[in-house]
Amino acid sequence: MADTRTTCPYCGVGCGVLASADGTVRGDPEHPANRGRLCSKGTALGETLDQPGRLLHPEVDGKRASWDTALDAVAEGFRKALADHGPQGTALYVSGQLLTEDYYAANKLAKGFLGTGNIDSNSRLCMASAVAGHRRAFGEDLVPGLYEDLELADLVVLVGSNLAWCHPILFQRLQAARAARPAMRLVVIDPRRTASCEGADLHLPIAPGRDVALFNTLLRHLHAQGFRSDAPGLDATLAAADGETGLDPALLATFLDWFAATPRAVTLFSQGANQSSAGTDKANAIINCHLLAGRIGQPGAGPFSITGQPNAMGGREVGALATTLAGHLDWDRPGEATALRDYWDAPNLAAGPGLKAVDLFRAAGEGRIGALWVMATNPAISLPDAGRVREALRRTPCLVASDCTRESDTLDLARIRLPALGWGEKDGTVTNSERVISRQRAFRPAPGEARPDWWAIAQVAARLGWSGPFAWTGPAAIFREHAALTGLARPAPRAFDLSGLSDLTDAEYAALPPVRWPVPRRGTEGGRLTPTARFTPTPYRPPANPTGAAYPLALLTGRLRDQWHTMTRTGPVPRLMAHSPEPTAAIHPADAPDLADGSLARIESPWGEATLRLRHEPGMARGTVFVPMHWTARFAPAARINASVNPAVDPVSGQPELKHTPIRLAPAPMEWHGFLLARRSLGTGLADWTALIPAGPDLWHHEMAGTEPPAEAFARLRALVEEPAAAWVLLEDPATSLHRAALLREGRLLACLFLAPDPAALPPRGWLLSLFPEPAIGSAARRALLAGAPADGSAPSPTICICHGVAASVICASIARGANTLALVGEATRAGTGCGSCRPEIAALLAKTPVPEPA
Template sequence: MAETRSTCPYCGVGCGVLVSPAGAVRGDPEHPANRGRLCSKGTALGETLDQPGRLLHPEVDGRRASWDAALDAVAEGFRGALAEHGPAGVALYVSGQLLTEDYFAANKFAKGFLGTGNIDSNSRLCMASAVAGHRRAFGEDIVPGIYEDLELADLVVLVGSNLAWCHPVLFQRLQAARAARPEMRVVVVDPRRTATCEGADLHLPLAPGSDVALFNGLLRHLHASGRRSEAAGLDAALAAAGGGTGGETGIDPALLTTFFAWFAATPRTVTLFSQGANQSSSGTDKANAIINCHLLTGSIGQPGAGPFSVTGQPNAMGGREVGALATTLAGHLDWDNPAEVEALRGFWQAPSLAAGPGLKAVELFQAAGEGRIGALWIMATNPAVSLPDAAAVRAAMRRVPCLVVSECVRESDTVDLARIRLPALGWGEKEGTVTNSERVISRQRGFRPAPGEARPDWWAVAEVAARLGWGEAFAWEGPAAIFREHAAVTALARPAARAFDLSGLAGLTDADYGTLPPTRWPVARPGEAGGRLSPPARFVATPSRPPAHATSPAYPLRLLTGRLRDQWHSMTRTGAVPRLMAHSPEPVAAINPADAAGLTDGGLARVASAWGSAVLRLRHDPAVARGAVFVPMHWTDRFAPAARINAAVNPAVDPHSGQPELKHTPVRVEPVGMAWHGFALARRPLGTALANWTALLPAADGVWRHELGGLEAPAEAFARLRVLLEEPDAAWVVLEDPAAGLHRAALLRDGRLLACLFLDPAPALPARDWLVGLFADARIGSDARRALLAGAPADGPAPSPTICVCHGIAAAGICRAIAAGADTLALVGEATRAGTGCGSCKPEIAALLVAQRIPEPA
């Protein structure tokens, strides 16, 4: 049977995939974004298809309900909220996980018929500052470049982007281009030395929040070097850039001089920027400071050159296109243009069209906390985890009388708070389109039947709209009809100029839509496809200013949050895949050793701010800059309730974009004393309430790992946990030394390992990998039984961290291959297979090569 062509549902690269009827996934060699490449998450997509825990039927007030009853309840909730609060008292909070057709339906429902601007997306947390910067510079939200520019450039500057982990396929394309053209240079601008820095020609470890100062300095240098432009606003931009020396960036002046010289001397330069720049109280100014430099060099729209914003989610761009941000209208139409507003009102036959922008994400949940939102519909996102000041967000959601959540999963921090739960289709089940960071529209195609009673998100919106009396405006027969309407809306700005134009796709038949190939906008006429864009532009003054909240003696460190290589958002998909957990199996806070006085490497520590705190495993990491702490944002109640870092993140936002400052929160880090540390491995999950601190993760198929820390006496905890692990007809093998606080046990039945439990006063416990491997044996051997309570084989190699998740290759195996003469990435791959799958681990292999002083050839 033929494979189904679809699009990966993870990051904004928008990779094409081919899926077999059995669910095996491989990269699509014909898709322009990836040409067959995939990252670790993409290659594991097939392992996410049959996860337990799906939401399979509607629920109202905690009880199963029919779709009719649930939709009636949603409609009644919105009707009541409109009557009590007016349009300002209803809202939708949607997601870059939605398909464009779902997004379009939600935005039309909110702005066109509820009459509210209160529809915002979790993309507000991702790239809203880039949107605002584009609109200020270009008059429209335009990404001028395409991915090919990364391969054509002679200099690529990565700003606030750990491309190797967050957009791995783009990183692979960049690395392949460098291998073909060794003269190409790469500069990484990032407070941390990330995996992306491995092999870069220059790393600029700037102080968090100082990006504007860096690019203002570059603008001054370019102007002093003789660059001129006729574009408006240059004098004001130069005046705002001031005359600083760059000292506020914290970067060595010699490195600044090198960077400025390279940029000025290299016409083909791409500056790729992402969340590290956007997630800031000055994120919009950062985007414009970058654009200003390219505008002065005249490079925008040229091959291999220009500013390039890459998005974090698979359809953040689609949400921007349909206007599903509180600050935008559908089709890039403009509230400030009365003719365009009237055109949309007439096209939709929507007399109650929203009069102006609504509440952005942080404002929206603050309004909910103040009791001003009577009905809120959340789709495909988890704001109880992802928004800053997360405890206040949870309290706000509890205050909303009609809280509706459309989701695939039954258990999430947000679903748990909902009054009405609607089962949505997931990836592989739904039909529609997504738009990636280079403006390429691709089809997501269903290849699996809908589970249970799950339905498309657009269908649920249309059904509620019909119950509120607007059924005719939402009477679509399927996603193709929605796409045609979306494409037609993009023509309403004429005769005004808009780069975003899909009117050439407005006449697609259902069959055409079914076979639609990847297509880059603009598409003004049938058969066209867009390329690079050279929009009219203006300079924007970007005075440098510090982050919203300064460090202090009480909170002397700066918290940076971010992503892990193999995890996605709040882990509802990736967190259930054992091999995706192998690389980073615990919630960890990374701190420079120089800042770690009194903090034990491997111990538990509290990261606390004025807003909240989280407790995580602490790692001493010289890659983190002095004065900073880095924590991944993925952990949730399901996996590690105490480690939800956004509880500590400050809610400051950019004044232009409303994007939160997720990269700079003043914090302190303090040790958390425990009477014991431990872990339990078992063939079933025991939850996250086993101890004062618990992290739960899948360790292998049918094996669950529980990381633990407790305050009770170790002997009491050991006895209590053994009871929880008990199985019929099984026997314990026990080793205890109460005086030393050491307690270890393994549970076996007929020689088969069922569970093991290790407790110790210190966190330095045996590695878990060898023990996890024993669970696969039908009967463990005598040598393994003798070594079982030691946690490691008596004469075998010591377990080490997994580096390559595709092939399960650990660091120790790679290091042995290097010691034996495998002195390049290619030779390591030949010797171990590491790096020969998706390639996402290559930067870490390169770091091991450097650490052993065997240089990787240029």
Template sequence: MDALPPPASLTRDPPPRAVRTTCPYCGVGCGVLAAPDGRVAGDPDHPANGGRLCSKGTALGETLDLPGRLLHPQVCGRRASWDAALDEVAEGFRRAQAELGRDGVALYVSGQLLTEDYYAANKLAKGFLGTGNIDSNSRLCMASAVAAHKRAFGEDVVPGTYEDLESADLVVLVGSNLAWCHPVLFQRIAAARALRPSMRLVIVDPRRTPSAEGADLHLPIRPGSDVALFNALLAHLDDHGLTDRAYVGAHTQGLDAALAAARADAAGAAARTGLDPGALATFLRWFAETPRTVTLWSQGINQSETGTDGANAIINAHLLTGRIGKPGAGPFSVTGQPNAMGGREVGALGHVLAGHLDWSVPGEAELVRRHWNAPNLATGPGLKAVDLFRALGAGRIGALWVMATNPAVSLPEGETAREAIARAPFLVVSDIMERTDTAELAHVRLPALGWAEKSGTVTNSERVISRQRGFLPAPGEARPDWWIIAQVAARLGWGAEFAWSGPAAIFREHAALTGLGNEGSRAFDISGLAGMSDAEYEAMAPTRWPVPARGPAAPRFFAGGGFPAPGSRARFVPVSHKPREEGDGLLTLLTGRLRDQWHTMTRTGLVPRLMAHAPEPVLAVHPEDAGGLEDGSLARITGHGGASAVLRLRHDPGQRRGTAFAPMHWTAQASPAARVNGTVPPVVDPISAQPALKSARVALSAFTPAWHGFLIARRDLGPAIAEWAAVAVLGEGLWRHELAGVEAPGEAFARLAALVAAEGAEWARLEDPSAGLHRGALLRGDGRVEAVLFLDPHHRLPPRDWLAGLMREGGAAPVSALLAGRPSDGPPPSPTLCVCHGVSQECVRGAIRGGACSLAAVGEATGAGTGCGSCRPEIAALLAAAPVPA
């Protein structure tokens, strides 16, 4: 596969002594050239990104020396030897099974693990502990896509490749803010559209996200109505004679039932979806007239109580027209994590076996049992994520091992999940960080290797297996996850079955399993890689599966049928729209990601430039849904069981009426009151058991503290210093604390000022106690600013950017300017828009006012948008909003 050449602006010389590895963030699976000195560049030879990196990828070098790394094993909060910690883990699991039976233990793992780590964990749980109770945080992001693939194709297979996104004439993004969540794929689409202006882009999303800027059509669909939309499409395609009769007749089954269900929804599709009838008709027409169409979906589909049905409705439309497995055509699920696909391959979800084998298929469990020499193999599926933590809370699980994830933050019904974890009789956490919301509750903490140190493989959303290679030595006593698992297995009596010499040996065992009993009956087959030597494994280039031991393999699946299902036929799945409750005066809460952040921010949250774009938790609502609450004020949302969260309110006209959006990243470490998953009920899709994280119904109300304020200080004071707080790093040794409280402003100012008092420094103050106004700058004798503290009864406080920049640079300014929060002369400060080059929003506006009328012109004038490109949609929005010159 030819690599896509990067834009000239992204091409750079590789760092010296660079190691080819893979980015640890989203499922795009970008190749990275990384050097021990921290310099990072995109790998121009990797097929996923061709040299491109997003803002998070370009900042990877800034995550190598993370403060707070877990460097030594700990038992009950105290440093311990590896032998003592591993003995404790083995004894904890042995004791739990003795008391509660084989299913009295569980593992909860992560798409942050490498495939070899995943494989080892699954083998330990299902093969030797004898329980199916191993599930992954991937259950929260792509389980519905997995279930839809299995229902339609017979196996979890993504048919197409990223090249299809560039060769398509129509790309439909459904429930995917690709510009922020998978930026490199969005930039590949943008580059293709620049070369072929006739190529169309349609966005199906309740929000007008950055992905919609410049799109040909945005469909602001009612949340939860995707099935109705694609049922209307299925009926429209058949009514207009676009059914590929030859393909359907030779390679599929079940069309009549699917069409009957679709027609029941089609007549009232505009009302069900809440879409303008004209816009709906345009979408139906464009899809009908464009054979080369790719429909890409992500969490907006998957994280729903009807996520599996929504994905199958999309697949139905592609099967009907034979638009599958062909260049530029197919249904395409993109995964959220770097190795969610690898976890699916090795069976690290509770309902499947390794190698895409299945308990329900006669003989397949026996293949696994013999391959592993595991007479105690689990007899059936185990608990899935939500049920697993409910069982933990009910006392049915006595030992839980959490690896590389933070369920105390990420699960629905968040506070209940956190309480269950806190009450666990025995909790083990393997992580790179000592203080996550979950790790703080652990009895045993085990230091794992991080991205820059570990070695293995990952599989991206287009089925490409890439090597992740370590380029730094292990810090402290950190060890590979697979090694930790093998050591525990040995202590439980299974050392011989886990006696791997390294990740290459694990990969060979995994690859060999995929070929057992597989004479073409399973699509996933990498048995052709099972004979690799250690040297060949080390040099392994990005490789798309399948790689069977015998015969060639095409890059795409299903263009000519050949489905891994009974009779080799795909199945049309009849699905029906299930309306949600509305009209109760509540808002539907849509949760998701920010452009520059990753999951619970244990890495990205410690990088100053990644915090610059969104330094505090924000709730976006349409202005007419704000109930009179001011833009910029603090607002409370109250949802499931009375749980609530408080965030900064932002009026967003691009938000669909009746919905609200909040990021899911904030934790107890950064902003405890802004953890939104506590408001989300534990509703799951009945087929996939994926939580419906985008369907909570919440009430919006004012949060009215006695004062609002901010404190910029040279140390992290934590979020416990006020009733509401959000803490963000601004630079080395510099932290921003957004605050609000209920005590009297004067008392709060005195208390907070005392926290940052420094010998040899004095406070310069501006105070009006009768008005509740208190401002201060803590200054050294040379004018250097140690801290600034602003409190006001109102939320309208000066921007923080200038003060932060002054303190970051160690500069001085007149006291009057410090207490005003802005320079004495020059333009007011403006928030950062482009994090790659540190370009402010006002700088971009100035360039536009000066005549820059295109993305290229703005980039030439300011540098904005010429790095990773993630900010280009926002620049495009500013260009679109600018007055047209006379």
């Protein structure tokens, strides 16, 4: 059977995938975004298809129900909310994981027929500030440039973007261009020294929140160098361009001179800029500089917002944010809301914007939302001040959750659970960060009773009396309606236009190749855009809730290379857990002199707390702490960092201040630390602190720490994994609180349990894990078992290259044999030849590992 051409469900790069029904995946060499390459997450997509925990049937009040019963319950919940609270008492919270057709249906139901603007997307946490910045500067939410501009530029500036980890395929395109043109420069602006800094020409370690001051400084510098523009608003913008950067003057001067002297310059900005109480101003400060320099919509030049999710752009196109209407129409443009009302035949069209995400869940907590439908996202984990969000979800009388998995903290709280189709099963379109629309196609049958999200929406709409406007026969019909809608309210000056695709037949839709908007006529395709623009004043404002004596450190949250959002898809895949298996907090060693590297530390903020493994990283800016945002109750309940995160928002975009939370660190005193390796999961309730880590087929790693006496914990935990006809090998030293045990049956290793008073006293886990696949371990391994490592010291080292499973020790050995470049290491080991996101780490090993002198 031929492969199915589809699109990756992860980041906003929008990579093409060739997938087969058996789950085999590879990059699509014909897709313009990735040209055949996939990142570590994309490469492992096949391993995410048949995971346990799939939601297969509707449920109401914790019991399996028929679709009719569940849909009737949803409709009744919304009907009651409308009666009790009016349209503003209903809400939908949706996701960049939805396809455009699902997004369109959800927005049409909310704004057109429920009559509420209360539909918002988790893109509010990701790209809302860029949207608001685009609208202020261009009058429309659009990205002017193309991915190839990163390759054509002579200067690429990354602002709040760890491109190497978060968008690795684009980073490898950029690195390939730099290798071909060594004069090309890369500047990284980030408080952390991230993987993207390896090999960069300049790193500006700016303090969190000072991006506006930096680009205001650049604007003044450009003006002083003689750059001028006729665009409106320049004088007022220059007058407001204040703020001190706090950067080393020599580094700052280098950046200013390079930007001024380089006509082909791209500034790529992402969550590090957007997730701020001044995120919109950061976007506009960047755009202001490009506008003054005349570098918008030119080959190799422009401001470039890179989205976090595969269909964040598609959601923006259909108006699935509380502040926008479908098709880039606006409430405040005369006639546009009327045109949409007439097109949908929706006399109850929402009269204006609704509640943005943080405000929406605050309203739910105050009892003002009677019915809330959450689709394909996990706000109980992902939103700031997440403890309050969980309480809001509990308080919502009718909480509906559509998802493909049961393994979601939000689904746990839902009264009605609807089984949605997942990647590989659903059919529709997504739009990536360079405006390319690609098809996601089904290549597997729907499991159980799972159904498309658009279908469930249409069924509820019919039960509420609106069957006609939702009587679609499939996603192609929804796409045609969406495309035709983009032609409304012309000749308004709007770039977004899919009119040329509004008459696609079902067969043409099924075969649709990647196409970039605007597409005003059949056979046309969009390129770079040169929008009419205006300057926007961006006076510097410090972060909301600044650090102080009580909370002296600034918390930054972000992403890991191999994980995705709240880990419902990537967390159960052992090789994606191998690189960063535990929830950690990174800090400069000088900021935590009394807290040892590897110890457990408690992060405390005015909103909550979390306990994580502390890692000393000299590349961290002083005064900051970095924590990945991924961990949930399924994997590490005490490490859910967003419960501590600052809920302040940008006044324009409503995007939260996820990159600056005032915190303090405290030790998390434990009587013992340990780990349990077992052939089944024992969950996350084993100890005061537990991290559950999938380590292989039917193999689970439980990292733990507790406050009970070590001997009691040792006995209790052993009892949990005992099996018939199995025997323990024990080593106990109560005087030093060292406790070690291995459970074997006929030479087969069933479990290992190690406890110690200090985490540094525990052995590496790698060698022990490598023994579990053996049907019976040899006598030498049995003798070394309680030492935790073989006598010859040949234990496995950490995996660096996830794509090809290459460990650090293998890479270092190849370097020692003379592989003294990235290319030679790749030839010798294959490391770095997949997605390339491990290449910065390989470069760091090259810098540290002695290379033999030529003979």
